[in-house]
Structure formats: C-alpha cells, structure tokens
Amino acid sequence: MFRKRRLGLQVTAPLMAVGFSVLVGSVIMLAIGANPLQAYAVLFGFSLGRIDSIASILFKATPLIFSGLAMVVSFRMGLFNIGVEGQYMVGAFAAALAGFGLKGLPAIIHIPIVMAAGMAGAMLWAALPIYLKIKRGVHEVISTIMMNYIAYSFLHWLLADVFLDRTQVLGQGGFGSPRVRTPELAASARMPTLHKLFAAVGIQLPHYIYVSYLLFIGIALAVVVHYIIWKTPFGYELRAVAQNGPAAAAAGINSERVMVKAFLLSAAIAGLAGLSDLMTFFGYYDIDFPRSYGFNGIAVALLGRNSAAGVIVGALLFGMLARGAEGVQVMTGVPAEVITILQSVMILSIVVAYEIITRYVRTQRKKEVGA
Amino acid sequence: MRIARWVALTLVLALVVGTVAGCAGLGAKKKPKVGIVFDVGGRGDKSFNDSAYAGLEKIMKEYGDKIETKFLEPSGGGENREQLLRQLAELKYDGVVAVGFLFTDAVTKVAKDFPNTKFALIDGFIDKLNDKSNILCQGFTEHEGSFLVGVAAAKATKSKKVGFVGGMKFALIEKFEYGFRAGVAAVDPNIKVFVDYIGTTGDAFKDPIKGKELAQKQIKDGADVIYHASGASGTGVFEAAAAAKVMAIGVDSDQYLSAPAAQQPYIMTSMLKRVDVATYDFLKTVIDDALAPKGTAPKYKGGYKTYGIKDNGVGYAESNANAIKDYKATMDDFKSKIAKGEIAVPLDKATFDAYIAKLPKKP
Structure with missing residues (x-):
C-alpha cells in the first residue's frame, strides 16, 4: 500500500518541480515584457516536435551521460570529483592526438585507440589529485579544481604553440587569421553517426545531425556502472568504504585501493565525455572546444539521484532544455539567459523536491513501523 | 506509358511555376529579415561584439519597421553556433552576420544548405569563394x-x-x-x-x-x-x-x-577596427536587394572584402x-x-x- 504511494510520489515530485520552475520562469518573462505562453509553447514544441530536434537532443545528451556517470561513480565512493571538467578536456585532447597522429589504421582499430587515449588522458589528469588525497590528505575538491585551471591553460598552450595546425589555407595578403586548432582527425578516427541506423527503421535524419554510436556506448556504460556498483565485490567494497570507512577497514577492505580504483574509474568515464564533439562534430580540438560538461555532469547526477538510469534521464532533460533554448532565442523575444535561469531553477527545485520526499517517506516509514 | 510521363512532367512544371509565382507574390509583401550571431560574451564587451551591434543599430534606425532584425548569442562551443545560424536561415532570413572567425566551419556548412540566405563572416577566411557565393568574408587591415x-x-x-x-x-x-x-x-x-x-x-x-x-x-x-x-x-x-x-x-x-x-x-x-562599418555595409546591401523591385541588379557581392584605410575600415x-x-x-x-x-x-x-x-x- 505504502510502496505504491511512494512510487507515485517519486514520479509526481519532479513533475511538480518542473511546474514550479515554469512558474518562476513565467514571472521573469512577464517582468521583461515577454509572453511566457508563447515561449513555453516554443520551448516544448520546438524541442519535441521535430525530428531534427529529437536527434539534436540525443546529441546534446551524449556527453552529459558520460560526465554524469563519472560523477555517479565518484559520489557513490563518497568523493567529489569536480575535476571531471578538466579531465574530459585533457582526455579529448589526448584523443585528438591519437586521432590525427595515427594514420592508415582501419576504423575498427583506430576508433577504440582514440577512445582509449581519451580515457588514459583523463586518468592521467586524475592521478595527481587522488595521490595527494591518499598520501597527503589533500581534499580532492581543492586539488581537482586547481587541476581544472591547469588543464585550461596547459591545453591552450599545447594548442597555440605545439600542435597548431599550420597547414591552414589563408587568403591573399594575410586575409583572415589561422584558427587555433589541431590538425583534423583521420577519417578512420571519426565516430559514425546514426544516419544509417535511423534510415534502417525508416527515419531519414537531416545531414546536419551529429548524434553517433557514442550515445549507445553511453547507455551501455550506464548499465555497466549500475552493475559494477550493485553487483560486484568491488562495488560492495566501494559502497562500504563510502558509508563507513573504519567499519570497512575493520572488515578487511583496503579502502585506499578502493578509492584509487573508483577515482580512476570516474576519470576514465569522464575521458569519454568530450569525444562526441571531437569525433563526430568538430573533427579537431580547438580553442572553442565546448566547456562545462563536467559541471553539468554534477547537476545531471544530482537530478538522476546518483543512479545510472537517472543520469540518462537527466542528460536527456538537459539536452531538451538546451535545444528548446535555441528555438526560444530564435523564434521569440526571450533572451537565452532566461532559459538558463529556468534550467537552474528546475534543477534546484527537483533536488529540493526529492529531499522533501525522502524526508516524508522516512517519517511515514517510522510511523508505519510504530503502528 | 509515354503519355503518363508527359502528364507527370506537365504537372511538375505547373507545380514549379505555381510555387515560384506564389513565392514571388509572398516576396513582395514580406519584410526583409536580418540577424547577427555574436561571439561568446555577446553584447557589452566594449569591443568586438558591441561594435557589430552598433552596425545593426544603425541599420535599425535607418530602416525602422521596414525590416525585421534579431541578434543571438551562442551558449559556448560545439554545435550551438551552427544550430543558431541554421535556425535563422530556416526562418528565411535574408542576411546573417557571424561575428568572429570561430564561426568559420558553421558558416561553411549552413551556407551550403541555404543558398538564399547571405552570410557575412567577420575576420574569418573560407577558401574558394567568388562573387556569386552566399558568403562574404570580411577582413580588416x-x-x-x-x-x-x-x-x-x-x-x-x-x-x-x-x-x-x-x-x-x-x-x-x-x-x-x-x-x-x-x-x-x-x-x-x-x-x-x-x-x-x-x-x-x-x-x-x-x-x-x-x-x-x-x-x-x-x-x-x-x-x-x-x-x-x-x-x-x-x-x-x-x-x-x-x-x-x-x-x-x-x-x-x-x-x-x-x-x-x-x-x-x-x-x-x-x-x-570598424566592425560596425562592415556589419552595416553587408546588411544594407542585403536589405536593399530584398526591397528592390524584381529585376534590379543585386548590390550584394560574395567572396572577400577587405576593410582598409581606403574605405574607413x-x-x-x-x-x-x-x-x-x-x-x-x-x-x-x-x-x-x-x-x-x-x-x-x-x-x-x-x-x-x-x-x-x-x-x-x-x-
């Protein structure tokens, strides 16, 4: 009886949170003299009513699935890996090196190498923070934030001075300026898009859509992460250390080893977050490489209540809002900032709603036990 | 068989003529639409983007409600730049200014798909353009x-x-x-x-x-x-x-x-560095062409334009x-x-x- 009501609550809570944030958004839009009804009609109609929008949402969600999963692993370990941001950028750069540096490989070998390079680069960037954590007790939040800054500057330097693509064509008399980017990835390093797959089921995706097999890799990885956390001895150790370190140690678990493994696993997953843009959209790493997948991954993991399945839902919601924002900006007079506010309020209220429910459930359960 | 083919051909022709006529009829009534997509940071940077906006402002003052205008800001790197340009082109914008060379790839891709929309790319270079291209690269000396x-x-x-x-x-x-x-x-x-x-x-x-x-x-x-x-x-x-x-x-x-x-x-x-002049010039030719009676020689020219000392660039x-x-x-x-x-x-x-x-x- 109660179980059913709890399930109902868990579904209605996020819906109510969305409703609340829509309300807040309306107030802001009315204040700046825009029409909220029109804006929401566009936001939802544009992002859910067109096939190219759906595909674009899937594309935008792909990197967030990886960064969200990376956060889930670290949160489950009781660590806060804010460094996912820097890790995925270093990973993407390493992947780019493997992508344009190696030539003449068949795609079936080249693509896995590029992905492995992405994971390795990110793990390398995570190695120092976890070393400092274990050996020197440096809090991982501080060290990973610092590593993020180092990553930005280090990558800029590598781009501008070391690996700049010097073969770019310029106009007569120095017209235009060379782009600050790496050479282009070999064709064999490009991840195929889903056009053929969709065509097989009768849906023709427009050519300007970039959603790729990384989406399925992300979903498969979600299953793997779920399995690791809940069904393996390592997952058991991980949860034990996170919940009660001394007790786990007393039970003979080497908590330091578990922490190192979990942190590096989190980083390895993070290393895949930038690959969707690198291997399908850009085909090179440049000064304009998208940022914030790491930070958005934190929000996605929170939205997904730290579960692998929840991350996929959260990533899709983020993708939908981002796509909707493009439509709202173009088709209505509402600036993109309002959508960003809406996004943030939505996340905040969903998290708060969950917290309220958890407490409510707890008190109910106590009452039931008492009765 | 043969007759069927002729009938089909005639039908297709009739359709094409009808569509063209219909579009022409619409075109006469439709307001020209122009837009700007800023670089990250957007308005308020006291330099590059604000300068481009000043060009748009001058256009708005000059043409008033004879035209529709829009300015957008990308959210950051990645697919967003291309999508914003694409949305404007899809809405049949006549001219779109992309502010900054980071738009190079996005303009290249979108311009190919929308031959009726003209794009200006500030500071960027796209190879192999000519007078007839729907891209104008604007550079400065x-x-x-x-x-x-x-x-x-x-x-x-x-x-x-x-x-x-x-x-x-x-x-x-x-x-x-x-x-x-x-x-x-x-x-x-x-x-x-x-x-x-x-x-x-x-x-x-x-x-x-x-x-x-x-x-x-x-x-x-x-x-x-x-x-x-x-x-x-x-x-x-x-x-x-x-x-x-x-x-x-x-x-x-x-x-x-x-x-x-x-x-x-x-x-x-x-x-x-008069980004405002470049923006204004491009938008003006595009708007004038759209407002001009049919058959007038277009003022817009694609390809490359260098703004130097000569033209107050x-x-x-x-x-x-x-x-x-x-x-x-x-x-x-x-x-x-x-x-x-x-x-x-x-x-x-x-x-x-x-x-x-x-x-x-x-x-």
Whole structure:
C-alpha cells in the first residue's frame, strides 16, 4: 500500500518541480515584457516536435551521460570529483592526438585507440589529485579544481604553440587569421553517426545531425556502472568504504585501493565525455572546444539521484532544455539567459523536491513501523 | 506509358511555376529579415561584439519597421553556433552576420544548405569563394591602422622609447605588432620599441593584471607611449599608463570614450577596427536587394572584402583631440600614402624585415 504511494510520489515530485520552475520562469518573462505562453509553447514544441530536434537532443545528451556517470561513480565512493571538467578536456585532447597522429589504421582499430587515449588522458589528469588525497590528505575538491585551471591553460598552450595546425589555407595578403586548432582527425578516427541506423527503421535524419554510436556506448556504460556498483565485490567494497570507512577497514577492505580504483574509474568515464564533439562534430580540438560538461555532469547526477538510469534521464532533460533554448532565442523575444535561469531553477527545485520526499517517506516509514 | 510521363512532367512544371509565382507574390509583401550571431560574451564587451551591434543599430534606425532584425548569442562551443545560424536561415532570413572567425566551419556548412540566405563572416577566411557565393568574408587591415598609431607614438615619445603589449601571441595579433613597429620606424627608425605578449592562450585577452605588469615594466625601461592589442587586458595597460602619467593607445573601438575620466587624458588615440562599418555595409546591401523591385541588379557581392584605410575600415580615433593635434597632419599624410598604395604596410616578420631594410637610414 505504502510502496505504491511512494512510487507515485517519486514520479509526481519532479513533475511538480518542473511546474514550479515554469512558474518562476513565467514571472521573469512577464517582468521583461515577454509572453511566457508563447515561449513555453516554443520551448516544448520546438524541442519535441521535430525530428531534427529529437536527434539534436540525443546529441546534446551524449556527453552529459558520460560526465554524469563519472560523477555517479565518484559520489557513490563518497568523493567529489569536480575535476571531471578538466579531465574530459585533457582526455579529448589526448584523443585528438591519437586521432590525427595515427594514420592508415582501419576504423575498427583506430576508433577504440582514440577512445582509449581519451580515457588514459583523463586518468592521467586524475592521478595527481587522488595521490595527494591518499598520501597527503589533500581534499580532492581543492586539488581537482586547481587541476581544472591547469588543464585550461596547459591545453591552450599545447594548442597555440605545439600542435597548431599550420597547414591552414589563408587568403591573399594575410586575409583572415589561422584558427587555433589541431590538425583534423583521420577519417578512420571519426565516430559514425546514426544516419544509417535511423534510415534502417525508416527515419531519414537531416545531414546536419551529429548524434553517433557514442550515445549507445553511453547507455551501455550506464548499465555497466549500475552493475559494477550493485553487483560486484568491488562495488560492495566501494559502497562500504563510502558509508563507513573504519567499519570497512575493520572488515578487511583496503579502502585506499578502493578509492584509487573508483577515482580512476570516474576519470576514465569522464575521458569519454568530450569525444562526441571531437569525433563526430568538430573533427579537431580547438580553442572553442565546448566547456562545462563536467559541471553539468554534477547537476545531471544530482537530478538522476546518483543512479545510472537517472543520469540518462537527466542528460536527456538537459539536452531538451538546451535545444528548446535555441528555438526560444530564435523564434521569440526571450533572451537565452532566461532559459538558463529556468534550467537552474528546475534543477534546484527537483533536488529540493526529492529531499522533501525522502524526508516524508522516512517519517511515514517510522510511523508505519510504530503502528 | 509515354503519355503518363508527359502528364507527370506537365504537372511538375505547373507545380514549379505555381510555387515560384506564389513565392514571388509572398516576396513582395514580406519584410526583409536580418540577424547577427555574436561571439561568446555577446553584447557589452566594449569591443568586438558591441561594435557589430552598433552596425545593426544603425541599420535599425535607418530602416525602422521596414525590416525585421534579431541578434543571438551562442551558449559556448560545439554545435550551438551552427544550430543558431541554421535556425535563422530556416526562418528565411535574408542576411546573417557571424561575428568572429570561430564561426568559420558553421558558416561553411549552413551556407551550403541555404543558398538564399547571405552570410557575412567577420575576420574569418573560407577558401574558394567568388562573387556569386552566399558568403562574404570580411577582413580588416589591422596592420595599416596600427601603422598610423605607430606614427603618433613615434611623434609623441620624448624618451625615444615606446611599447607594444599584445594579448595572445598568434598571427592575428602579430599584424598589430608589425604594423605598429613599421609606423614608428617610418618616423624615426632609431626609436626603440619594446614588445611584450601577455600569453599564449585566449585568456591573455582578459588578464588586466598581467597587462598592467607588462606596461609597468616597459615604463620602467623608459617607454612613454604604449599601444596595446590585448582586448580586456588593456584596462591594465591604461591603469599603468595613467598612474605613471605616460600615454597609452587603445584598440578596436574608441577606448577614450569608455575609459574612466581620470584615465582619459592619457589615452591619446585608439586604433579603430570598424566592425560596425562592415556589419552595416553587408546588411544594407542585403536589405536593399530584398526591397528592390524584381529585376534590379543585386548590390550584394560574395567572396572577400577587405576593410582598409581606403574605405574607413580601419583608422584612428580623434576624440582626444588635444592629445593628437600636433601629430594629426603627419598621421593623415601617411594615411593618404597608404590609401594610395605608396606604402605597403608589413603584417608579419618577413614583410617587416623587408620594409625596414628599404627605409632610408637616419643618422
């Protein structure tokens, strides 16, 4: 009886949170003299009513699935890996090196190498923070934030001075300026898009859509992460250390080893977050490489209540809002900032709603036990 | 069979004619639509994007409600730039300005899909365009403008030492450096030019502290005029110059106007890069073509357009009239020489070395 009501609550809570944030958004839009009804009609109609929008949402969600999963692993370990941001950028750069540096490989070998390079680069960037954590007790939040800054500057330097693509064509008399980017990835390093797959089921995706097999890799990885956390001895150790370190140690678990493994696993997953843009959209790493997948991954993991399945839902919601924002900006007079506010309020209220429910459930359960 | 084919062909023809006629009918009533997609940061950066917006504003004033306008901001890297351009094109915008060379790939892709929308790409270069292309790459001869402020610096210096503070060291900013050095050398090759760059990353354009430190170092070494090409880092250069009571030269827009009153006397001039002119010109031709009766020869031309001294695409600011009144004649003299092609201003190390070698030696 109660179980059913709890399930109902868990579904209605996020819906109510969305409703609340829509309300807040309306107030802001009315204040700046825009029409909220029109804006929401566009936001939802544009992002859910067109096939190219759906595909674009899937594309935008792909990197967030990886960064969200990376956060889930670290949160489950009781660590806060804010460094996912820097890790995925270093990973993407390493992947780019493997992508344009190696030539003449068949795609079936080249693509896995590029992905492995992405994971390795990110793990390398995570190695120092976890070393400092274990050996020197440096809090991982501080060290990973610092590593993020180092990553930005280090990558800029590598781009501008070391690996700049010097073969770019310029106009007569120095017209235009060379782009600050790496050479282009070999064709064999490009991840195929889903056009053929969709065509097989009768849906023709427009050519300007970039959603790729990384989406399925992300979903498969979600299953793997779920399995690791809940069904393996390592997952058991991980949860034990996170919940009660001394007790786990007393039970003979080497908590330091578990922490190192979990942190590096989190980083390895993070290393895949930038690959969707690198291997399908850009085909090179440049000064304009998208940022914030790491930070958005934190929000996605929170939205997904730290579960692998929840991350996929959260990533899709983020993708939908981002796509909707493009439509709202173009088709209505509402600036993109309002959508960003809406996004943030939505996340905040969903998290708060969950917290309220958890407490409510707890008190109910106590009452039931008492009765 | 054969008859069926003829019937089909006739039907298709009728459809095409009908559609074209229908579109023409609509076209006559439809307002021209133009838009701008800014670079990250958008309006309010007091330089690049704001300058492009000023061009759009002028268009809005001139055409009023005869046209529809829109300006958008991308959310960051990745797919977003391309999607915003694509949305505007899908809504049948006649002209779209993409502000900054980061749009190069996005414009290339979207322009291919929407032949009826014209795109202007500021500062970028796309290979193999011609008059008929629906892309216009707009470039600036930043080195020519920098040459003129170099002349001003050389005229103004008493210590015979001047400075250049660049933002990120790459080809685009080196154009500013070599143009400036050539301008200084044109007045007096014996003047010493200190050259410093803030960094090798994009962050170099928003690091006023480092800008200030480098300017202070140059001042300590004796420089009494400093030209910066370092975006928002330049505020640090202005601070250092005003504190030491030496002259500074701004960049891109007239920075005298946006500086605090206490610093204004020390900002003698600015090298102007008229992104607003480029934006205005492009949008105007596109709008005029759309408003013109059918059959009029189009004014729009695709391909490449360089904004130089000749067409007021680059120049120098005169709002601090007092500070440059003694040098203005010399500057304008060089200006007309460059416009006539009598001076080829160098834009990189190789052309600069050649330029210096040809200068008459002064004792």
